[in-house]
Amino acid sequence: MSSNQTNTDVILIGAGVMSATLGTLLKELAPDWKIKVFEKLANAGQESSNEWNNAGTGHSALCELNYTPEKPDGSIDITKAINVNEKFQLSRQFWSYLVKSGQLHNPRDFIRPIPHMSFVEGETNTAFLKKRFHALSNHPLFQGMQFSDDPEQLKKWIPLIMDGRTSSEPIAATKIDSGTDVNFGALTRMLFDHLKQNNVEITYKTRVEKIKRTSDGLWKVTVQDIESGTIEDHKAKFVFIGAGGGSLSLLQKTGIPESKHIGGFPVSGLFMVCHNPEVAAQHHAKVYGKAKIGAPPMSVPHLDTRYIEGKQTLLFGPFAGFSPKFLKSGSHLDLISSINPNNILTMLAAGVKQRVLTKYLIQQVLLSNDQRMEALREFIPKAKSEDWDIVVAGQRVQVIKDTDAGGRGTLQFGTEVVRSADGSIAALLGASPGASTAVHVMLEVVQKCFPDQMNEWEPKIKEMIPSHGVSLAENPELFQEIHTSTAQTLGLDGSDSDK
Template sequence: MSRMQANSDVILIGAGIMSATLGSLLKELAPEWNIKVFEKLSGPGEESSNEWNNAGTGHSALCELNYTKEKSDGSIDISKAIAINEQFQLSRQFWSYLVNSGLISNPQNFIRPIPHMSFVEGEKNTAFLKKRFKALSANPLFQGMEFSDKPEKLREWVPLIMDGRSANEPLAATKINAGTDVNFGALTRLLFDHLKRENVSVNYKQRVKAIKRTSSGAWQVTVQNLENGKNENHLAKFVFIGGGGGSLPLLQKTGIPESKHIGGFPVSGLFMVCKNPEVIARHHAKVYGKAKIGAPPMSVPHLDTRYIDGQKALLFGPFAGFSPKFLKAGSNFDLFSSVKPNNVLTMLSAGIKERALTKYLVQQVMLSNEKRMEALREFIPNARTKDWEIVVAGQRVQVIKDTTAHGKGTLQFGTEVVTASDGSVAALLGASPGASTAVYVMLDVLRRCFPQQIEAWQPKIKAMIPSYGVSLAENPALFDKIHRATTRTLGLR
């Protein structure tokens, strides 16, 4: 028997960075609304948002080579890089607004300045990086980027990476000091502390068992208390599903037409973590390389300076693995139970089309520690096995859907929002760049799900996020003003 609770305006499922961001935006735009949050785990930011479960990169296309493709004519397409950068600028502005308003404090607890670098080997890759640098550095969003293929300059930038390398080996790198390291776990916890102060009902150890439409048009969310086993029914006008890898099964529970013909493929991640303080001290940057030919975008190797629990750390990865779980705290039956009559052909088609990905994952799962060390030594030639250990990172579920452009069973590598036609339900699926663009994604949710309110909310949104609705790439003076202001507020000098 389930007990009925009072109605809410909004129910947020999942206590990660996405729900935290949407809840914080709504509390500024509609402070009178009643908001409830339900999370299966015992606290906020314990799954995908946790600092050990993601790369901690403020993704703004400063170093990620997969955001700048080389076209058939040899030119570099920077349109995606511009879009990702502008989306991250929205996050910086909203975080700055929260800090300036006293709603969160001590930004150094979740964001720090870290140079972002791209590093490549070989003549072909060096030529590509030089063209990429020329294309990006001409845009105001990427001002301050430097390029070098001189060994002495590279030793100055990344001494740890250059030790043990041949003097005649073609190498090149770009470096920009405007990059950031973001502790999304710490930020999520700060945002939920803020939401609780704003009287948002945040409920942990609560598993969502069912989501169904009532005759009145509201959504009934059945939640089980994992401590006493009791069920409760909660009604809400709007439901947001921000459960990381667990969002797809929850979306399927709604039964909305938009949830059909969508599947998910789980990929687990591993990072190598340095245990030697002397090695950690010799590197200060996030350095992204180029993915191997045929490898998926999620496999781009990177050597990252991180700040976790106030301590400087050094991580390398990611290495992919496979688990049928959709979350680290999920079930081994997650993948199989997500296969429904309406998406089985979609899933089977993906299996046929993505044989290369399957082969890649099998190879990754079979890697020995020494093989992982060989991959690390492509970045740090003198790396010693005793200085490094493996940690298991988060689970990611890559979206599989039918598309007009690529047909049935197309694997999607970005972040995707699925909404009901009437805007009463929204679910966030997918992975990178994810958390970095949380504000952009949640503003899109507001636009799609609250069309009757969005016009009235515009002045407040613009007050919080001055570049909302404006291209910063096309307004360099505005970008310069905003970037200077957010740099000062967030302590990123």
């Protein structure tokens, strides 16, 4: 075992889509900066970013009903839907810039056009969906959305879902053709391949053991080669922790005040995967349903056309599971070891508050394969057990923190960045909508952690992301121009589609 020390400008911990995005942004903004990446697995994009570990939805609120809650007066609140949509537009612009500048090739390898649909049953849900349609379809960001409660029309849109459906309950769906399927695993690997070609040092099979502030104001990151046991110290001016579920424990190692009173609750996911290509070929959409009463937002059922390794497949889920691990490759001690004197009251308070979630997870864990098939048949009435397998998807760690609105031990379902007061270190925590908003989230990191460089960097940011700092919702002409341009660059305009 040996130890040595090197200095660099930026250290990125974790080789997922967030680190890949931040590294790519910084290489464009400060080409001379030295960047190092440390990843404990053997390749990039193997945990949350992996194509089998997430839904692959380009989350833009086109079909996700939980982004459009019904207000007490019966009207539909589309504020969050607009916010999520605008964030995804930033990702589209940045990816388009990288394609145009030759840094990403063959966008079809990571993004494809796919209709996004919402599907509901029952009089109450049908009325809700119709109100949602009227609220969204008049907005510039959601133009082109269609609504139907006509079974004959729905047979054309979603034949697999309609085949064999005998219920007399009202049904309805919305459809918008500008949705996307995104292979975040492929995108992550493509970005890291490009970073490697631009002198970014990426080290795999390396575990971060310590993160400590030094007397000279730098951060010392101690890493160990998993295979050889060699220990090295690396000092950097800025550290970003983008290790998915592993970010919380690494953030706690920093000791910064902002890491106190934050806990995490791990939730694993299962998807049913269709291995019958004849069945998969009958469906061409991402169809999101409505979560059952009392179920958390993460439980929204959806039937998704996916393109993985160049092949069309069909996934249904998610079904929740529980493991104390914070990563699929993590330890069964992750949850216990994350609890310390600084967050134990926060965690205990969450345990009291989240009895409904706990009950839901227990019910999900106890589901049999037959019961999962019953859930699938609510979407595909004629589904056959022999056509479907179970795949264990990624681990997500939901953030638990003390908030003014929710009090002590509030469970957070979004994505958030925790950073030190001086901006020298930042960590990404949380889950959905996650990867879809990577560019927005990493721009936020750039702005808050490098305020002194923003005047110099602003023109380059605007070149990469033309709508940066502008509300597309309030500038429909700009939105239309950008949406059309990015669709053409990314092959989303129908000119290079399978369907």
